[in-house]
Amino acid sequence: MDEKKRNEAYNRYVKAKIPKTKAWPSLFNSFLVGGIICCIGQGVNDLIMLWFPSMAEQTAWAYTLIVLIFIASFLTGIGVYDKIGKFAGGGSIVPITGFSNSITSPALEFKHEGIIYGIFVKMFTIAGPVIVTGVVASFVVGLIYLFI
Amino acid sequence: MKKNQTVKFRNKPRIVGSYSIVGPKEGKGNFAPYFNYVMKDDSFGEDSYEKAEKKMFEHAIVGAIENAHLQPDDVNLLLAGDLLNQIISSSYAARNFNYAYLGLFGACSTMAESLAVGASLIDGGLFDTIVCATGSHFSTAERQFRFPLELGNQRPPTSQWTVTGAGSCVLSNNGYGPRITMATFGRVIDWGINDVNDMGAAMAPAAMDTMLAHFRDTKTTPDDYDLIVTGDLGKLGSEILIDLMEDNGVKLGLNYNDCGQMYYTRNQNMLSGGSGCGCSATVLNSYIIDKLRKGELKRVLFMPTGALMSTTATQQGESIPGICHAVVIECDEENVDKYYKKVSTSTAYKTTKGNRKKGE
Numbered sequence: 001m002d003e004k005k006r007n008e009a010y011n012r013y014v015k016a017k018i019p020k021t022k023a024w025p026s027l028f029n030s031f032l033v034g035g036i037i038c039c040i041g042q043g044v045n046d047l048i049m050l051w052f053p054s055m056a057e058q059t060a061w062a063y064t065l066i067v068l069i070f071i072a073s074f075l076t077g078i079g080v081y082d083k084i085g086k087f088a089g090g091g092s093i094v095p096i097t098g099f100s101n102s103i104t105s106p107a108l109e110f111k112h113e114g115i116i117y118g119i120f121v122k123m124f125t126i127a128g129p130v131i132v133t134g135v136v137a138s139f140v141v142g143l144i145y146l147f148i
Numbered sequence: 149m150k151k152n153q154t155v156k157f158r159n160k161p162r163i164v165g166s167y168s169i170v171g172p173k174e175g176k177g178n179f180a181p182y183f184n185y186v187m188k189d190d191s192f193g194e195d196s197y198e199k200a201e202k203k204m205f206e207h208a209i210v211g212a213i214e215n216a217h218l219q220p221d222d223v224n225l226l227l228a229g230d231l232l233n234q235i236i237s238s239s240y241a242a243r244n245f246n247y248a249y250l251g252l253f254g255a256c257s258t259m260a261e262s263l264a265v266g267a268s269l270i271d272g273g274l275f276d277t278i279v280c281a282t283g284s285h286f287s288t289a290e291r292q293f294r295f296p297l298e299l300g301n302q303r304p305p306t307s308q309w310t311v312t313g314a315g316s317c318v319l320s321n322n323g324y325g326p327r328i329t330m331a332t333f334g335r336v337i338d339w340g341i342n343d344v345n346d347m348g349a350a351m352a353p354a355a356m357d358t359m360l361a362h363f364r365d366t367k368t369t370p371d372d373y374d375l376i377v378t379g380d381l382g383k384l385g386s387e388i389l390i391d392l393m394e395d396n397g398v399k400l401g402l403n404y405n406d407c408g409q410m411y412y413t414r415n416q417n418m419l420s421g422g423s424g425c426g427c428s429a430t431v432l433n434s435y436i437i438d439k440l441r442k443g444e445l446k447r448v449l450f451m452p453t454g455a456l457m458s459t460t461a462t463q464q465g466e467s468i469p470g471i472c473h474a475v476v477i478e479c480d481e482e483n484v485d486k487y488y489k490k491v492s493t494s495t496a497y498k499t500t501k502g503n504r505k506k507g508e
Contacts, residue, residue, distance in 0.1 A: 007340030014349040019305045076298045085300020092300050101300050109296035112196040
């Protein structure tokens with residue numbers, strides 16, 4: 001029997017054997033935690049608007065993001081965010097808090113390799129590709145927008 | 149006719165001393181009562197996890213020598229390996245000892261590789277006393293192969309948890325203890341699995357290949373062994389192995405199990421089980437050797453598997469090759485347990501410090 005056929009057959013067999021992740025409970029956890037994070041964001045924004053009535057709405061949103069990013073970074077630092085992530089999956093990755101976590105966690109991890117070669121170099125190992133994809137995608141969309 | 153892969157030892161070298169050290173999570177697992185030492189926290193008082201892993205190695209080596217009632221100077225050769233790039237944990241630990249050193253890499257199969265090589269060297273009369281040591285650390289393996297520890301991601305159900313732990317044993321022709329009677333050196337087998345989260349499926353064909361070669365070369369069957377144990381195939385991998393063996397006409401019964409699958413309790417929820425060099429090394433040097441010494445097991449086929457992958461190769465689209473070495477360990481005497489020195493860490497640690505080369 002040739003190897004390619006054997007490998008394909010084996011891959012098919014393994015694929016059938018792998019235990020499947022349960023979709024509905026995972027989705028429920030994701031939306032629950034994601035929703036809670038969004039509610040916290042809205043709450044923070046409302047509080048800022050209440051305490052600083054003269055502030056422009058745009059500026060208030062920026063401060064809200066800063067607060068959320070700080071909270072996520074802090075929770076990463078004390079080792080809580082990865083536990084939330086384990087439970088919530090996409091629910092805690094997609095919001096900006098997930099982005100904050102993806103930058104803080106490598107920075108923490110590689111601090112033993114020094115500030116420049118450790119923290120600075122490794123900080124964007126996970127977030128970097130996201131930023132690149134975002135920039136390229138917005139460029140493409142902008143280009144399309146220019147012509148229609 | 150396939151070539152013979154199995155070596156039968158004439159002098160049957162003995163495992164005269166053993167030592168295992170594990171992290172706190174492993175210390176709550178199923179093998180908890182058998183470990184020599186459980187670390188209170190997995191950084192082991194060091195400022196990085198790599199240094200902690202190196203320190204575990206030092207402890208394991210010194211502990212095993214002490215357990216065998218030997219002096220540090222009695223050892224001729226150190227065989228060690230681990231998972232990190234350039235096997236730094238074992239090599240860096242080796243600089244604190246005055247022994248000739250061979251670094252081995254067989255991924256998670258390194259324990260069997262070192263036993264097989266060590267037993268061959270002793271059997272050939274080339275060395276008297278050899279120390280074999282392997283280990284792994286969850287946090288160092290995770291950062292090298294996967295993601296930062298604090299990243300909030302989910303693991304797929306096939307993923308395994310790298311065991312934090314190191315195990316070491318002393319091989320010698322003299323003394324008491326279980327004997328290594330045969331060793332089967334494995335071939336590198338790759339059946340085209342690409343998923344790095346599914347090591348069990350990538351390594352199962354290698355385990356099958358070595359197991360078939362072993363039974364063929366030695367003319368034994370699974371029933372000839374009290375325990376057949378693979379290293380870290382995990383829950384999924386060991387199920388696959390049972391299926392693959394059945395396809396080849398060999399039925400694995402209740403005497404077959406997998407270290408990774410047995411390692412953690414159900415409540416610890418470690419998905420497919422434990423993995424890493426430390427997985428098979430700590431189980432061998434605690435549970436299995438303990439049972440052999442007490443006469444509760446007579447004949448064990450120990451066959452840890454290794455996935456010989458690197459992140460670079462997998463990112464370039466290569467599939468994951470696997471390897472598996474098998475070692476047969478037998479104990480023909482009753483209750484040899486009394487010959488060994490009980491080793492606590494405090495003494496082991498002092499000896500490590502005292503054993504450092506002058507000028508360091």
